[in-house]
Amino acid sequence: MTIKSMRDALNEALHHEFERDPRVFLIGEDVGGFEKDGQPVEIGGVFGVSKGLYRKYGRKRVIDAPISEAAIIGAASGAALCGMRPIAEIMFADLTAVCFDQIVNQIAKFRYMFGGQCACPVVIRMTTGGGRNAGAQHSQTFYPIFTSFPGLKVVVPSNAYDAKGLLITAIRDEDPVIFFEPKVLYTEKCEVPDEAYAIPFGEAAMPREGEDVTLVAFGQSVNWAVQAADELRATRGIRCDVIDPRTPSPLDEETILESVAATGRLVVIDESPPRCGLTADVAALVADKGFRDLKAPIKTVTAPHTPVPQARELERAYLPNPRRIIAAVEEVLA
Numbered sequence: 001m002t003i004k005s006m007r008d009a010l011n012e013a014l015h016h017e018f019e020r021d022p023r024v025f026l027i028g029e030d031v032g033g034f035e036k037d038g039q040p041v042e043i044g045g046v047f048g049v050s051k052g053l054y055r056k057y058g059r060k061r062v063i064d065a066p067i068s069e070a071a072i073i074g075a076a077s078g079a080a081l082c083g084m085r086p087i088a089e090i091m092f093a094d095l096t097a098v099c100f101d102q103i104v105n106q107i108a109k110f111r112y113m114f115g116g117q118c119a120c121p122v123v124i125r126m127t128t129g130g131g132r133n134a135g136a137q138h139s140q141t142f143y144p145i146f147t148s149f150p151g152l153k154v155v156v157p158s159n160a161y162d163a164k165g166l167l168i169t170a171i172r173d174e175d176p177v178i179f180f181e182p183k184v185l186y187t188e189k190c191e192v193p194d195e196a197y198a199i200p201f202g203e204a205a206m207p208r209e210g211e212d213v214t215l216v217a218f219g220q221s222v223n224w225a226v227q228a229a230d231e232l233r234a235t236r237g238i239r240c241d242v243i244d245p246r247t248p249s250p251l252d253e254e255t256i257l258e259s260v261a262a263t264g265r266l267v268v269i270d271e272s273p274p275r276c277g278l279t280a281d282v283a284a285l286v287a288d289k290g291f292r293d294l295k296a297p298i299k300t301v302t303a304p305h306t307p308v309p310q311a312r313e314l315e316r317a318y319l320p321n322p323r324r325i326i327a328a329v330e331e332v333l334a
Contacts, residue, residue, distance in 0.1 A: 001191040006157070009164035009192045010049050010181065014087070016196040017171045018057055021085055024171060025061040026050055027072055028089030028125075032062040046091055047127060047186060069098040073124065077107050080122040085171060090126040092134075093142040093180060107176045108151030119174045123167075128156070129220055129271055130319055131184035136307035139315075141219070141270075144277040146178045147248040153177045153201055154249040158222035160190050162246055165199030172198065182220045202250035206259075210239025213329050214259040216282050217244060217269040221320060225269050228325035238329065248278055256282060257290045264295035265332040271319050274302040299328040 004012070017024050026032075032054040033042040043064075044051030054062040065072045069090055076088035090096055096103060103124065110120040130139040147154045153175055157163035163181070170177040207222065208215075208229045217225035222244045232238040241259040245252055260266050266286055268279040279300040286298060301320045309315050 001193050003189050004160050004192040005187050005189045006160040006163045006181070007047065007049055007186040009160040010167055011051060012192070012194075013164045013167040013171070013196075014050060014053060015056075017168060018053060018061065020196070021171075023083065024085040024087065025063065025079070026053060026087045026089065027063040027065050027076055029065055029067055029072070029091055031089050032059060032064040034064075045089065047183065049125075049181075049186075050089070069095050070102065073099040073102045073107070076122045076124070077102060077120060080120045080176075081110065081118060085121055087123045087125060087171065090124060092138045093126040093128040094137050094140045096124075096126065096142060103146070103152070103176075103178075104149045108149050111175065112151060120176050121174050123170045123177045123179055125179045125181060127183040128180040129182045129184060130303075130308050130315055131220065133310055133312050133315055134183075135310040139308040141180070141272040143178070143180045143218070143248055144272050144281070147278065147281070148276075151176070152249065153247065154180070155201070155247050156180045156182070156219040157246065158182070158185070158219055158244050160188065160192050162199060162205065162244075164192055165197050166201075166246060168196055169198040169201060173201070180219065184220055185223075188223075199246070201247045202252050203246070204252035204255040205244040205246055206241060206255070207244060208240060208242035210241050210263070212238050212240060212263055213265040213267060213332060214241045214243065214256070214263045215267050215269060215325065215329075216256055217242065218248065218278055219271065221269045221271055224320055224322050225325055228322040228329065231322060232326060232329060238333065240329065253285060253289070256285065260286050260290045261293040264293055266294070266298045267301060267325065267328045267332060268298070269301045269320055269325055271303050273305045274300060275305055277302065296332040299332050301325050301328050
């Protein structure tokens with residue numbers, strides 16, 4: 001397998017699906033390009049994920065939209081209802097507040113409201129999370145919000161391999177999928193196959209295994225959990241299960257509950273604020289269905305309940321980190 005960044009892996013997934021299915025198209029801000037002297041000049045998206053598509057497939061399948069998230073989502077949802085397979089790109093997850101009604105009151109409910117007689121197979125891609133000093137209005141997660149709405153599937157990959165396989169699954173899915181791309185992970189690399197492959201939704205990954213403590217983490221928090229698990233094992237002999245659910249919706253409850261049944265201890269990590277988030281959701285799941293297996297209270301490691309700061313030092317203090325995860329593990333083992 002070839003070593004690839006998450007950006008390149010996502011780009012490969014788009015190229016695979018564009019070639020496989022002529023109904024697939026991309027719409028968003030600056031995802032395509034323009035013509036100069038009769039020749040295509042490519043932009044390829046602000047983060048470079050869609051490079052090569054405009055030059056190969058042209059403006060009919062790679063559509064540069066006006067600066068209007070409502071227009072992007074409206075066009076994509078209408079096309080999906082008419083048999084196309086649109087991929088809508090929203091530059092930052094924070095900007096879905098502009099088109100929130102279309103996503104949660106329309107797209108998420110089409111199949112249900114029409115008794116299963118129609119599908120809305122649209123993928124809405126967006127960057128998410130902190131770590132790039134982008135400020136309070138461009139660094140939020142938003143995946144806990146969309147996870148709470150029935151009718152939407154929600155994906156948060158933590159590495160390049162998962163990103164490619166999950167995006168291919170999302171594009172082929174008959175339901176609307178909200179696909180979150182942690183912007184800080186675009187340059188992170190790992191082994192990724194050149195060929196197309198699909199990773200099923202609702203199946204968690206376990207990058208580390210152990211019998212002492214269960215760590216459940218989402219998105220870029222998975223990397224912090226792995227670093228903490230490696231340090232705990234090397235310095236203290238503490239072995240941790242690290243669970244990456246990959247898809248908050250559908251959630252792989254079985255893997256989480258089986259791990260907690262074996263370890264008896266749970267720490268849940270996410271960069272989102274603590275109130276009404278995925279850490280609270282997983283903690284409630286285990287408290288409800290796995291309470292008798294617990295040997296210690298559940299601990300969560302999150303950002304504080306405050307907007308994301310822009311200053312580098314403040315954002316570094318705001319986000320969870322391996323040190324805080326290690327402290328939580330030590331507390332549940334005390």
